[in-house]
Amino acid sequence: MMYELVDVKLLYGQRVALSIPAMLIGKGERVALMGPNGSGKTSLLKLMDGLIGPSEGRVLLEGKTVVKPAPARPRSVYLHQYPYLLSGTVAYNVGFGCRALGMDAREIRRRAEEAIALLGLEGMEGRTNRALSGGEAQRVALARAMATGAEILLLDEPSASADTASVALIAEAIRRCSEAGTTVVFSTHDEDFTRALEGRRVRLNAGRIENDEGGAA
């Protein structure tokens, strides 16, 4: 099992943001987290990435407590709903994740070119982060995450700020990564996007799992 959540509680002050007695996510699964604003989707993704820790319980990745930065594989990358791009060009941003992992320049270029092609960003390599639309920025950030070869992608509403064409490109890129064995967990309000990607659906409400279609818990 890739992820195992055991008696996880996340408190913001007195408020219970998440309360998940048990949840399992298998390797290579494609999981859509759905639910209204404030239902805990973003918190759950951040917990799974180790960006925040649970107030109670354990989040296990291949049997080990999730910590960030990850000491060993498998690696996860979390993508914000409105991603942060560094000052610089599209090519610089897409390659940055590989650079952060210490890859050499040739490998960075090769992976960046692949990811740029996958997300339909050809011809935009020289454009700066400030000159991108929301959907383009989303695709650049997704390309950055995918170029790293992460085994787990945790995507916070990846289609939220994208236009129809971008949504189709993002869905296709996610599908291809998933088919290559990457575990993908994404939050969304978009039923069409979820349908296009198929897979498991977990509905959250007020921090609790309300419905899990095809889940192990």
Add this chain to the structure above:
Amino acid sequence: MREAFTLLISGDAETWGIVARSVRFSFLSTIFSLLPGVPLGVALAVGKFPGKRIAVSVVNAMTAVPTVVIGLAAYSLISRSGPMGKFGWLFAQAGVVMGQTLLALPVVVSLSYTGLAKLDPRFHETLTTLGTKPLLRLLITLREARSVLIAAAVAAFGRVTGEVGVSMMLGGNIRHLTRTMTTAIALDAAKGDFERAISLGLVLLVIALGVNLALHFLTASGA
């Protein structure tokens, strides 16, 4: 006033020598304050440690300490009987630069901290999720906050260029050695030599205006 302009336009060696010395002292002390000041600002902004709020308050308070108090503290350090007396920095150029560095340091730390603390939280999370190593993280943080850091340097330069207490106490206003624009103005005004005092005052005004304009544009571009 006309004589003051004449001094400047005629290229009076002593007047321009004082200007050059002042700018050199200010430039060096700004550089020396940036070296520890920026890392300290980064540590305050991204570090989590007990007493952080107190440390921030102390640094902010230090930016408002009168220059003569800084001068007095530095004097006690480099005077013959002080712990650094053996270096012979009192009434020497090194003493003025050291004092001005102490004066600029809190400005650099405070402004670096303020600017870096305002960086988008998504920036830090992005670096974390991508597994960025500490050194690259520091470099990228400085790169993202470069306009803030340049603004801190410009503000520090402005602070030391216009100060008189430290230069007077540690440099002794020695002609051709430690005399700066501000100490020269104080001396010339006291002697009644207003031409040079006014000419140096005009140069100081131009520098102050330039520093403020630079700060305005840098902070605007940073926003």
